[in-house]
Amino acid sequence: MTKPQRLRSVANWVNGSTAFGLVVASAGHCHIRRGPRGLWLADGYRFGFPVAGAFTVGNVLVTAHEWPARVEKYPDLLGHEERHSWQYVVCGGLPFIPLYLASMGWSVLRTGDRAARNVFERDAGLAAGGYDDAPVRPLAVSMRALLSSRRR
Incomplete structure (x- = not known):
C-alpha cells in the first residue's frame, strides 16, 4: 500500500466506518476477503437495500454479485x-x-435520477460506477413530478 492508502485505511478504522462496513457485510452473509490497496471485498450480499450494483462502507466494498464478475463488467468499478x-x-x-x-x-429532485447530480457519485466518476449523466430539469418541473407521484 502507498502512504495515502495506509492513511485512508487507518482513518476509516479510527472513524469506525470500516468496522461498521464489516458488520454490514457480515449481516448480509457476504464472503469477505482482503482486496487491493487496503480495501476489503465483500460479495454475495443478500439484502435488497441499498439498491446498487455495489456500495462502500468505510474501506469495505460490498456487492450482491461476485467481485471478479463486477470488475469484468465494469473495469473501473473498484477505483470508483x-x-x-x-x-x-x-x-x-x-x-x-x-x-x-x-x-x-x-439528484432525484433535480434530474429524476439518484446519481446524476449526487456530488459523491460525480466525484467518484459517474461512468466508472456504471451511471449515466442526466440533464438538470427546472425545479418547477421537479416539484410537479414529485407531487404527481405522491398522489398516485
Missing part, C-alpha cells in the same frame, strides 16, 4: 468504490451516509 472510501475519510466516517442520502435526494 475506492473513491467513496476516501469520501468516508473526508466526512469523518459514518456522517457520510446521511450526507450521501441527502445528495441522492437532491
Whole structure:
C-alpha cells in the first residue's frame, strides 16, 4: 500500500466506518476477503437495500454479485468504490451516509435520477460506477413530478 492508502485505511478504522462496513457485510452473509490497496471485498450480499450494483462502507466494498464478475463488467468499478472510501475519510466516517442520502435526494429532485447530480457519485466518476449523466430539469418541473407521484 502507498502512504495515502495506509492513511485512508487507518482513518476509516479510527472513524469506525470500516468496522461498521464489516458488520454490514457480515449481516448480509457476504464472503469477505482482503482486496487491493487496503480495501476489503465483500460479495454475495443478500439484502435488497441499498439498491446498487455495489456500495462502500468505510474501506469495505460490498456487492450482491461476485467481485471478479463486477470488475469484468465494469473495469473501473473498484477505483470508483475506492473513491467513496476516501469520501468516508473526508466526512469523518459514518456522517457520510446521511450526507450521501441527502445528495441522492437532491439528484432525484433535480434530474429524476439518484446519481446524476449526487456530488459523491460525480466525484467518484459517474461512468466508472456504471451511471449515466442526466440533464438538470427546472425545479418547477421537479416539484410537479414529485407531487404527481405522491398522489398516485
